[in-house]
Amino acid sequence: MAPARITSPSVEDGDLHRDAGYATVQDAIEAAKARFVQRNPESLRLHQEALKSLPGGNTRSLLHTTPFPVFVKEGKGYQVVSEDGHTYTDFLGEMTAALYGHSQPAIQKSLINTINNVGLNLGATTKLEAQHASLICSRFHLDRVRFTNSGTEANLHAIQGARRFTGKRKIVVFGGGYHGACFMFPEDAPAENVVDASEFIVAEYNDNEDTRVKIEESGNVAAVLVEGMQGAGPCIVGTHAFLHQIQESARKVGAVFILDEVMTSRLAPGGLQELEDLEPDMTTMGKYLGGGITFGCFGGKEQIMRVYDPRDGKALAHSGTFNNNTLGMVAGYTGLSQVYTPEVCCEFNRMGDRFREKLQAVSKGTKMAVMGRGSLLGLHFLENGRKELKNYSERKENGDLKELLWLELMEDGYWTHKRGSISLMLDTPEEELDRYVACVAAFLRRHAAMVKL
Numbered sequence: 001m002a003p004a005r006i007t008s009p010s011v012e013d014g015d016l017h018r019d020a021g022y023a024t025v026q027d028a029i030e031a032a033k034a035r036f037v038q039r040n041p042e043s044l045r046l047h048q049e050a051l052k053s054l055p056g057g058n059t060r061s062l063l064h065t066t067p068f069p070v071f072v073k074e075g076k077g078y079q080v081v082s083e084d085g086h087t088y089t090d091f092l093g094e095m096t097a098a099l100y101g102h103s104q105p106a107i108q109k110s111l112i113n114t115i116n117n118v119g120l121n122l123g124a125t126t127k128l129e130a131q132h133a134s135l136i137c138s139r140f141h142l143d144r145v146r147f148t149n150s151g152t153e154a155n156l157h158a159i160q161g162a163r164r165f166t167g168k169r170k171i172v173v174f175g176g177g178y179h180g181a182c183f184m185f186p187e188d189a190p191a192e193n194v195v196d197a198s199e200f201i202v203a204e205y206n207d208n209e210d211t212r213v214k215i216e217e218s219g220n221v222a223a224v225l226v227e228g229m230q231g232a233g234p235c236i237v238g239t240h241a242f243l244h245q246i247q248e249s250a251r252k253v254g255a256v257f258i259l260d261e262v263m264t265s266r267l268a269p270g271g272l273q274e275l276e277d278l279e280p281d282m283t284t285m286g287k288y289l290g291g292g293i294t295f296g297c298f299g300g301k302e303q304i305m306r307v308y309d310p311r312d313g314k315a316l317a318h319s320g321t322f323n324n325n326t327l328g329m330v331a332g333y334t335g336l337s338q339v340y341t342p343e344v345c346c347e348f349n350r351m352g353d354r355f356r357e358k359l360q361a362v363s364k365g366t367k368m369a370v371m372g373r374g375s376l377l378g379l380h381f382l383e384n385g386r387k388e389l390k391n392y393s394e395r396k397e398n399g400d401l402k403e404l405l406w407l408e409l410m411e412d413g414y415w416t417h418k419r420g421s422i423s424l425m426l427d428t429p430e431e432e433l434d435r436y437v438a439c440v441a442a443f444l445r446r447h448a449a450m451v452k453l
Contacts, residue, residue, distance in 0.1 A: 018408060018446060025400040025450050032407035033067055039411070042083045043071045062095070065418055070410070075102030078428040080415050088415035089432050093423030096231070096263045096376060099288035100335050101425045107291050110334040114326050121325050128329035135336055136297060140261075140271055140283060145299030146308055147323045151262035151286035152180025154296035155225065156195070157308070157318055158282050161298070162223035162256035164307045164316055172214050172224040172255070174205040176392025178232040179225060179260050179284075186232075187392060205230060205391035206238060208245045215249035223256040223282075224249070228272040231263040234421040235371045235378030236389050243276050250281075256304060258282045262296070265289065267349055267374040269342035275373075288340070291331025294322065339426070349374030352424055355433045360387070362441040366451040367398060372422075379405070379420035385453045401451060405443055412439040 018035075022028040037044065047068040050057035058064045071083040078101050080090050093099065100107055118128075133145050148154045159171055177185045184191040190200050201221070203214040215224055224246050230236040250257040259280035264272040266288055273280055282300035289295055299305060308318050322328070340348075352375035359370040359377070369380045369387045380389070381401035389395060406418040414436060416422065424433075444451050 018411070022447075025398075025404060025447075028447065028450075029400060029404050029407065032404060032411075035411065036407060037067060039086065040068075040070055040082070040084045044068055046071045046083060062417075072415075077101050077103055078425045078432070086413070088410070088413050089428065089436075090415045090425060091422045091436070092415050092417050093425050095287070095417070095421065096266065096423040097287035097290075098292065098423070098425055099266055099375075100292060100339060101427055104292075104335070104339060104426075106338050107331050107334050110291075110330045111327055114330045118326050118330075120327065121322065126324065126326065126329070128326055128333070129324040132329045132333040132336075135333060136285075136289065137299065139269065139336065140265065140273075140285070140299075142283060142299035143302035144305035145297050146305070146318060147320075147328075148286075148296035148298065149294050149320055149322050150180065150296045151260075151284060152182060152296070153320065154262065154284040154286055154298040155179040155183055155258075155260060158258050158284050158298040158300075159223060159225065160316060161304060161307050162258060162282065165304045166222045166254060166256060168220045168222035168255070169199050170201055170218060170220045170222060171199060172201045172203055172211075172218070172221055174203050174211075174226055174230075174391075176205055176230050176233060176236065177225075177227055177260075178230070179227075179262075183225075184232075204393065205236065206242045207391065208242055211242065211245050212249050215246070215255060216253055221253055221255045223258050225258045225260060227260045227262075228264050228276060228278075229267075229373055229376070230392070231376075231421070232419075233371070233378055233389065233392070234380075234419055235373070235376055236391065237371060237373060238276075239390075240276055243278055247278060247280070256281045258284060258300075260284050262286045263376065264373075266340070266345070267376065269345050272373070289332050289336065290328045291333075291335040293325070293328035293331050295328045295332055344426070348424070348426060351375070351430060351433070352377070355424070355437070358434070358437045359440060362437055363444060365453060366444050367401065367453060368440075368444065368451060375424040377422040377424075379422070381405075381451070401447075404447070405440075408443055409436075409439060412436075414439070 047057050072080045073083045074081050079087055081087050136145050173185050175188045182195045185202055188202050190197040201214050201218050204210040228238050247257050257280045261271045261283050265285045268274045284298045286296035307316050309315050356370055356377050367381045369382050371378045381398040383396045
């Protein structure tokens with residue numbers, strides 16, 4: 001006799017329980033979405049209103065979710081509160097930028113003082129920018145640095161600077177890499193909106209030989225641009241040998257080695273390059289280094305950065321109305337000098353390592369894999385059971401399981417991103433990390449038939 005068919009409950013059933021048995025992942029997702037709609041009526045109303053003035057009701061593609069996005073009303077410390085009144089522990093962390101949380105007292109005080117006593121944007125050189133630049137140069141071992149409004153701009157200007165310095169045009173990048181809104185390489189080719197797409201050579205991440213060939217044999221290579229850990233992976237870690245292969249090959253052909261530390265500079269007092277004993281020619285950064293205000297920067301060796309020295313009549317132009325805005329300069333400096341000290345940085349990332357290890361332990365024997373370094377983690381559901389990924393092409397991801405986890409963790413009170421990225425915030429209690437581990441373990445038990453290898 002055929003087994004009885006398991007049916008997913010409907011909204012009308014009034015039986016939208018997570019513990020109900022579901023025949024398929026899709027059934028479980030549909031039930032979770034129905035609960036989502038029930039829990040968030042005000043967000044739905046606001047989304048429908050936003051559709052009248054924004055395409056898709058959205059102005060930042062990464063934050064769009066279905067059936068509609070939850071609208072957040074406020075944030076305090078490590079938590080956010082939605083317009084529907086739900087409080088969440090924030091694990092999205094503004095994609096690594098909200099390291100300090102939503103209401104760090106020293107940063108708040110510095111911003112209020114600046115608004116009251118300095119002004120918002122003075123249209124002039126200020127001592128605030130030199131102060132922040134000096135600290136960043138010292139902390140990350142840069143000869144010179146210039147500020148931008150985002151990591152995207154930092155990479156754009158670093159690329160153009162490398163081209164001017166070398167007199168060459170081609171840029172070697174890596175499949176799965178993300179270097180900003182106009183520098184995305186989702187697979188083995190540039191995305192449609194990449195600037196100067198024909199000038200990029202895409203190599204395989206963590207493939208030493210392919211990397212060597214692409215850099216050393218392509219010709220006309222001005223720079224190699226790489227993340228030490230691919231943020232959009234999420235969190236595919238570059239091996240020590242691979243990163244040093246890039247450095248060696250770039251030096252061999254006279255190309256500029258640009259290390260994108262927009263996300264990873266928070267992993268150690270001197271960034272990921274300190275952990276891997278790298279000496280990039282240029283480094284791009286951003287995110288938390290603005291203290292919560294829009295920020296980016298690029299810097300490196302003095303002879304390369306000289307191409308942007310305005311005292312030279314032939315220098316490359318580098319403008320930006322808000323490059324040295326007073327709020328970003330003072331908030332970034334306050335955070336880096338008073339809050340995220342080297343000692344705090346090291347302990348924070350050790351806590352992240354412990355968190356990742358606990359998640360790896362509870363996910364043994366399942367399709368779930370937990371990757372990353374320190375305070376940055378990436379969750380995957382891999383059909384082949386792998387626990388580590390070398391590159392994007394190895395990913396055989398079960399997107400349905402990832403979506404189901406995201407929906408159910410929202411119900412548990414965690415603000416996360418559907419792609420599986422976790423960016424921890426300072427002052428998040430370790431008890432909340434342990435509760436998250438328990439919630440994930442419960443999810444894996446609840447859906448054991450779907451997640452087992």
